[in-house]
Amino acid sequence: MATETTPSATETAAAASSIPPPISTLAARKPTKFHVIPSRNPVKPIRTAFAVYAPPPSARAVHPEPLVSYHAQQIRRLDRSGARTNLFSKKNPDAAKPGDVLQVTTNRGEPFAGVCLSIKRAGVDTAILLRNHLTKVGVEMWYKIYSPSVLGIEIIWRRPKRARRARLYYMRKPRHDMGNVEHLVEAWRRSRNVFSSNKGRGAQGKGKGGKGGKGSK
Amino acid sequence: MAPRLPARWAASLSSAASASTSTSTSVLTTRVLLTERHALLPRTAKRGVKYGWSTLPSRSRPARFNQVSAGLPAPTAGPAAALKRKEATTPLRTGVLAVKTGVSAMFIDGMRMPCTILQMEQVEVVAAKTRAKNGYWAVQLGLGHKNAGNVTAPLLGYYEAKGVAPKRHLAEFKVRTEAGLLPVGVQLQPDWLKLGQWVDARSNSRGMGFAGGMKRHGFGGQGASHGNSKNHRTIGTTGPSQGGGSRVHPGKKMPGRMGNERVTVQNLRVLKVDNEMGIVVISGHVAGPKGCVVKISDAIKKEPPAQTFIDKARRILLERNPDHEAKLEQARLRHLELKDARKEGTIGEAMAATTALATAAATETATV
Numbered sequence: 208m209a210t211e212t213t214p215s216a217t218e219t220a221a222a223a224s225s226i227p228p229p230i231s232t233l234a235a236r237k238p239t240k241f242h243v244i245p246s247r248n249p250v251k252p253i254r255t256a257f258a259v260y261a262p263p264p265s266a267r268a269v270h271p272e273p274l275v276s277y278h279a280q281q282i283r284r285l286d287r288s289g290a291r292t293n294l295f296s297k298k299n300p301d302a303a304k305p306g307d308v309l310q311v312t313t314n315r316g317e318p319f320a321g322v323c324l325s326i327k328r329a330g331v332d333t334a335i336l337l338r339n340h341l342t343k344v345g346v347e348m349w350y351k352i353y354s355p356s357v358l359g360i361e362i363i364w365r366r367p368k369r370a371r372r373a374r375l376y377y378m379r380k381p382r383h384d385m386g387n388v389e390h391l392v393e394a395w396r397r398s399r400n401v402f403s404s405n406k407g408r409g410a411q412g413k414g415k416g417g418k419g420g421k422g423s424k
Numbered sequence: 425m426a427p428r429l430p431a432r433w434a435a436s437l438s439s440a441a442s443a444s445t446s447t448s449t450s451v452l453t454t455r456v457l458l459t460e461r462h463a464l465l466p467r468t469a470k471r472g473v474k475y476g477w478s479t480l481p482s483r484s485r486p487a488r489f490n491q492v493s494a495g496l497p498a499p500t501a502g503p504a505a506a507l508k509r510k511e512a513t514t515p516l517r518t519g520v521l522a523v524k525t526g527v528s529a530m531f532i533d534g535m536r537m538p539c540t541i542l543q544m545e546q547v548e549v550v551a552a553k554t555r556a557k558n559g560y561w562a563v564q565l566g567l568g569h570k571n572a573g574n575v576t577a578p579l580l581g582y583y584e585a586k587g588v589a590p591k592r593h594l595a596e597f598k599v600r601t602e603a604g605l606l607p608v609g610v611q612l613q614p615d616w617l618k619l620g621q622w623v624d625a626r627s628n629s630r631g632m633g634f635a636g637g638m639k640r641h642g643f644g645g646q647g648a649s650h651g652n653s654k655n656h657r658t659i660g661t662t663g664p665s666q667g668g669g670s671r672v673h674p675g676k677k678m679p680g681r682m683g684n685e686r687v688t689v690q691n692l693r694v695l696k697v698d699n700e701m702g703i704v705v706i707s708g709h710v711a712g713p714k715g716c717v718v719k720i721s722d723a724i725k726k727e728p729p730a731q732t733f734i735d736k737a738r739r740i741l742l743e744r745n746p747d748h749e750a751k752l753e754q755a756r757l758r759h760l761e762l763k764d765a766r767k768e769g770t771i772g773e774a775m776a777a778t779t780a781l782a783t784a785a786a787t788e789t790a791t792v
Contacts, residue, residue, distance in 0.1 A: 241775050241778075241779075242572035242573065242575075242580060243775075244577060251769075253771060253772045253775075255577060255766050255771055256762075256766075256771045256772070256775050257572070257577070257580035257581060257583075257584050257762070258584045258758060258759075258762060259572045259580070259583070259584070259589065259590065260583070260584075260587050260588060260589050260755070261589060262546055262569045262589035263546050263548060263589075263611045264546075265545060265546055265569070266543060266544065266545055266546075266701060266702025266703075267543060267545045267546075267702070269701075270543075270700075270701045270702065270703075272525075273525050273541055273543045273701050273702070273703045274525050274526040274528065274541050276701055276703075277528060277541050277701075277703065277705070278528065281528075281530065281531075285531060314534075329528065330528060331528060331529065331530075331531075332528050332529040351529070351536060353531070354531060354534075354536060355531055355534045356534055
């Protein structure tokens with residue numbers, strides 16, 4: 208249906224004699240395309256035709272995925288060093304993963320530590336779900352990793368074996384519940400103190416957690 | 425009708441005149457009452473019913489009962505009254521069309537604000553509806569691009585006359601007065617909206633298909649047990665019995681098609697406008713799936729943006745489209761030419777001539 212016309216020489220010659228005068232004034236104008244609606248009559252193949260003007264420049268052609276651009280823009284604004292992105296990046300082998308114990312420091316109250324049950328990846332709205340036991344009551348907290356009120360996220364303890372699920376909701380069941388992670392936080396704190404001192408005799412298995420914790424800042 | 429008694433002052437005049445001259449009273453009365461000015465009334469306070477002055481309209485010219493001159497109160501129904509009534513809730517200027525591309529969040533001053541990201545894709549003014557011609561003031565906007573092969577011939581002619589490429593969607597935005605109209609062919613950009621202003625977002629909600637009473641209207645359903653048999657989610661009774669007329673009242677909520685209806689979300693804030701990406705970010709959520717068309721307009725329940733901003737946005741818009749008038753005029757003239765050619769069946773020749781001239785002009789410029 209949509210055929211752009213490229214008139215043959217005979218047509219042009221035939222037309223030259225029968226051009227109505229106003230059409231000659233069209234010469235100066237920008238060439239626009241015609242949409243031809245053909246007919247089945249072989250003698251008169253063109254039923255009718257309409258001039259079709261060029262559309263304005265398209266924002267969608269340049270930015271086909273504005274949501275992705277929006278996320279990138281907002282993350283650049285909120286995470287200038289890229290550390291937070293790197294901490295949860297799938298490309299980073301040392302990234303935090305579900306099953307690791309993380310500690311989130313916010314601009315109010317005490318830091319919250321807990322096992323990461325899931326990472327909800329949604330660009331600038333990416334969030335982590337941490338679970339801990341406080342006063343023997345299970346507590347779960349969602350944290351937006353790019354939120355300005357989140358001052359720091361540190362890896363306290365790495366799960367020895369990678370979890371084979373992305374969502375570890377089964378850890379809410381008593382059989383799989385990790386319980387309180389306070390002992391892990393204590394161990395991490397002690398190991399970090401060892402590293403910060405000049406004695407340098409704490410190169411045991413807990414070095415990894417300390418390293419990750421530093422990297423997250 | 426009994427002959428009207430002459431007023432007291434006229435009677436005295438006529439009696440005085442008859443005393444002096446022997447002419448009839450009627451002539452004298454005529455001379456006094458009907459002068460070339462015709463509005464001559466005596467300078468006397470003694471006018472009114474009790475002096476014999478009739479306040480009734482003369483019977484020969486009955487009052488026109490439904491005319492402007494009849495002195496009736498302004499009608500409370502009808503087109504003019506409707507426009508007047510809706511004046512306060514009609515925005516001063518047009519809104520914009522945009523495509524919903526997704527939802528996210530924005531952190532503003534440390535607070536997380538859920539937001540919707542919309543993209544304005546080739547939004548152009550296609551037509552202006554006027555009070556004189558259409559009965560109301562409105563701006564018709566078009567969004568996106570449509571392949572000419574998918575557009576019907578009448579609409580192709582419509583776009584040809586406007587000098588605008590065929591649009592994927594068309595929508596109207598009512599405006600309060602003529603001052604809100606925009607010239608045809610100008611392209612609207614996201615900065616038409618002011619950062620932080622209040623807007624209303626109108627769109628069609630997601631279609632849910634045929635839904636039962638519980639989902640569609642929030643009915644309670646029925647018990648799981650106590651002898652209930654296969655009626656756990658049914659709506660139950662639909663109306664009263666014999667005392668109530670033994671009928672189902674019109675408008676009874678029942679199962680049926682749910683969703684895919686126009687939903688307006690009022691009073692959302694504009695959080696971000698970006699001309700380069702063509703996006704508008706507004707707070708909160710807007711009905712409908714990703715890819716649906718959203719009408720964003722100034723909120724009717726909040727103050728519109730300042731008049732200085734409205735003027736500025738309009739000035740910028742016109743500066744960006746400096747030759748819109750010439751373009752439109754050219755398109756109109758050309759449309760008339762092509763229309764005649766179509767009627768005469770010489771569209772092929774007209775088309776060929778245009779293309780030949782265009783190619784000639786192109787080669788000429790190329791050689792130069």
